Structures are given as structure tokens and as C-alpha cells.
Amino acid sequence: MGTVVQFVGTRRVEVVETGEEPLPPASLRVRTMYSGISAGTELTAYRGTNPYLNRTWDEQQRLFVPGDATSPYPVVGWGYSEVGVVTEVSADVAGKPGMPAVDDVVWGIWGHRSEAVVPASKLDGHTIPPGLDPLAATFARVGAVAFNAVLAAEPHLGELVTVFGQGVIGLLATRLATLSGARVVACDTIPLRLATASAFGAVAAVDVRETSAAELARSLTDGRGADVAVELSGTHAALHEAIRSVTVGGRVVAAGFYQGDAMGLRLGEEFHHNRVELVSSQIGGPPPRLAGRWDQDRMNRTFLALAADGAIDPVALVSHRVRVPDGVAAAYQLLDERPGEALQVVLDYTES
Missing domain, CATH: 3.90.180.10 (Medium-chain alcohol dehydrogenases, catalytic domain)
Structure with missing residues (x-):
């Protein structure tokens, strides 16, 4: 049975x-x-x-x-x-x-x-790849979700990225963005997650109940703000703060699974005045500009290869x-x- x-x-x-x-x-x-x-x-x-x-x-x-x-x-x-x-x-x-x-x-x-x-x-x-712990292979799908969000964010070497939500997928996104050469500010409210984000390479781990991620991002960039933000908590208030954190014309990748009405999301403020680009990331498909080269299977395999190599x-x-x-x-x-x-x-x- x-x-x-x-x-x-x-x-x-x-x-x-x-x-x-x-x-x-x-x-x-x-x-x-x-x-x-x-x-x-x-x-x-x-x-x-x-x-x-x-x-x-x-x-x-x-x-x-x-x-x-x-x-x-x-x-x-x-x-x-x-x-x-x-x-x-x-x-x-x-x-x-x-x-x-x-x-x-x-x-x-x-x-x-x-x-x-x-x-x-x-x-x-x-x-599974040779030498990979089978336990690591349970992360193939969630790893691809994080990978897809980072592909959509398109961080460049030396850029500042704010990642909101440091659950498992957010932590994987923090690590993947760091591997891409970005400096990551990890944002959450839970101490265990923030401590793990630092171990995964975040240059700052912010308890958003105590510190404004948007203001910190500007203090780290001579007032500009983050180049890109990735929102993975699935809360509308965090999506609003992600929008606040980016520079003029910055990109925000909404990759969380939002539930209910959008309480706390105020699109007439920074989103409107800073002309922020808001894009959706969902595991059903890669960013359209990459669809000719990337698909879910490649994201899964690439993530597991990074795990097998010890990069994550x-x-x-x-x-x-x-x-x-x-x-x-x-x-x-x-x-x-x-x-x-x-x-x-x-x-x-x-x-x-």
C-alpha cells in the first residue's frame, strides 16, 4: 500500500x-x-x-x-x-x-x-547530477522559480538588487542574484531568514519593520536607489516597498503569488513619479525575450548543476x-x- x-x-x-x-x-x-x-x-x-x-x-x-x-x-x-x-x-x-x-x-x-x-x-x-545529494533535488522546481525571477530582473555586474521575501525561494533568488555579480539587499521580518540571507551572500539584511528598504537602497547608491527589485513575499505592502526601493526607470519583478485585494499598494506614488517598470514572473514561462533560449527544463537543470558544483x-x-x-x-x-x-x-x- x-x-x-x-x-x-x-x-x-x-x-x-x-x-x-x-x-x-x-x-x-x-x-x-x-x-x-x-x-x-x-x-x-x-x-x-x-x-x-x-x-x-x-x-x-x-x-x-x-x-x-x-x-x-x-x-x-x-x-x-x-x-x-x-x-x-x-x-x-x-x-x-x-x-x-x-x-x-x-x-x-x-x-x-x-x-x-x-x-x-x-x-x-x-x-539527478552525479554527486548531488538527493535532498537537494527536491529544490529543482522552487530553484527554477527563483531562477526565472532573476532572469526577469536581469541584474548586471555591480548593480544593487533588493529582494523582498526571504523564504526559501527568496533566499535562492538572493544567492542566484549574488552569483550574477549583483549586490543584494535582503528584506524580510523573520530573523532566521535574514541571518540565512547574509550567509547566502546578501550585503545587507533588512528587517523591514525597523528599517526602510527604500531609504537604505538610496543610502548605498548615492541617492539613486536599487537598479532592480524582486518581490517574492506575495504581500502587496512588500510590492509597494519594492517599487519605492528602485531608481527612476528601475525594474520591479513581481514573482510572489498574491492573494486577495491589493491593500497597501499605492500606484499613484513612487510607481507613477519614478516611471517604474513592473513585470510579472511566473514559472509557466521565462521572460519573453529569453524564450528562444530558456525554458523550465533548462532552468531546472541549470539550478541543479549549480547545486552539484557547490555554487549554491x-x-x-x-x-x-x-x-x-x-x-x-x-x-x-x-x-x-x-x-x-x-x-x-x-x-x-x-x-x-
Whole structure:
């Protein structure tokens, strides 16, 4: 028997048993080792604020439209940061170039499941790099989210970048922007995150409750302000401060998953007077000007290569490894109610 994590209501999570799926053609069976919980997007589903719970995304129109009136619950296997061992490969894809073999460790997206049958096309080339800790491979997706935001920011050597929100993705963005040659001012309210940002290369770590990031950015640049800001907290007040922090004609990359109305965002102030460029970054696609060269798979692979080379250490962000099934409900409660006590929470299936 396997297990899967599901949301059965607002702030209600259960781990339920599942039967073994048959292996159809063009598929692989994977036994999960680790699965990372997203403290951003995934918590919106846990809290019941995610738009997919009460509206429908119309792919053709690219619009959210009124959804089905029936309850969206249970929401099954939401996770998107998995790593596991291939245990079975369908005969029609076994041995094909790039295709994982039995006993290979692979990364991908199959949700918080102890075992999954995954289309072979989704795991083509997804064997983890040699020497990489499998735990680091759970960061492939969140690493790509951070990578995409930095690509959109386009920091140049010696420029000042303010990064708002130093959760896991914000910390990875801080490190990636630093590797790009920028000087990063990391902004948050949680001491653990700010201390980690300094360890990841930030030249300043700002508690925005005590210090104005916009004023600090100007003090570090002879009054100009930051060249670019990346907003990853998903709060509108932080987006407003990110806009305040940049110079005239500066760029702000909005990469957080914003919920509800935009309270605290005042577009008639610095945004209007400094003619700030505001761009959206979402993992569904790279910046349009880079779409010919970059895609999600390249971002995933590049991030994991940087981790394998030691340029970035995502495992350092793992604050909790939680056994499945016993600690799962408490893990979500921790991230929801006491975010200052955790960075990356990983579900550990290795002894389930």
C-alpha cells in the first residue's frame, strides 16, 4: 500500500492509503524519497485562498472564470518538489537515450505520494547530477522559480538588487542574484531568514519593520536607489516597498503569488513619479525575450548543476525533515502558524 497527502478542507490535511497503480506503456514507477512542501503556493491551497479552489482557469482564454459550485475537496497530492528512485520502467521506453533506468534517482513533479506512476516524457533526462545529494533535488522546481525571477530582473555586474521575501525561494533568488555579480539587499521580518540571507551572500539584511528598504537602497547608491527589485513575499505592502526601493526607470519583478485585494499598494506614488517598470514572473514561462533560449527544463537543470558544483547549497535551507505519515499535519500547521521557526520542510518517505 502507498500513501498520498490530501487537503480535505481549509487547514485540514490527511494522509490516506492508496492501492498500487498498474504501469501503462510509456511510464515509469517511482518510489518517493523526499517531497518538499511549498510554503507559498501550496499553503494557499491549505488555507483555502488559492483561486483554483473556487474558480476555473480557462486555458484557451487565459482567464479565470466562475467555477463549479461543488466543493473542491479533497485536493489530492498537491506537491511539486519530489525526488525518488525508479523501481519499474515500461518495456516500450526501457533503454531509450535519456530515459532513467531502474535504481536511478530522479527529480520531478508527482505530488506528495509515497509512490507514483509518471509518464516517461516527464522524467526524460531527470536523473539527478552525479554527486548531488538527493535532498537537494527536491529544490529543482522552487530553484527554477527563483531562477526565472532573476532572469526577469536581469541584474548586471555591480548593480544593487533588493529582494523582498526571504523564504526559501527568496533566499535562492538572493544567492542566484549574488552569483550574477549583483549586490543584494535582503528584506524580510523573520530573523532566521535574514541571518540565512547574509550567509547566502546578501550585503545587507533588512528587517523591514525597523528599517526602510527604500531609504537604505538610496543610502548605498548615492541617492539613486536599487537598479532592480524582486518581490517574492506575495504581500502587496512588500510590492509597494519594492517599487519605492528602485531608481527612476528601475525594474520591479513581481514573482510572489498574491492573494486577495491589493491593500497597501499605492500606484499613484513612487510607481507613477519614478516611471517604474513592473513585470510579472511566473514559472509557466521565462521572460519573453529569453524564450528562444530558456525554458523550465533548462532552468531546472541549470539550478541543479549549480547545486552539484557547490555554487549554491539548497540543503542548508532544510530546517525540518518530517516522517510520513505521522508528522505531516503538524508540518503544515508549523508553516502556517509559526513561519519564523522553519525554512524548507521536507516530507521523508525513506523509512515509511
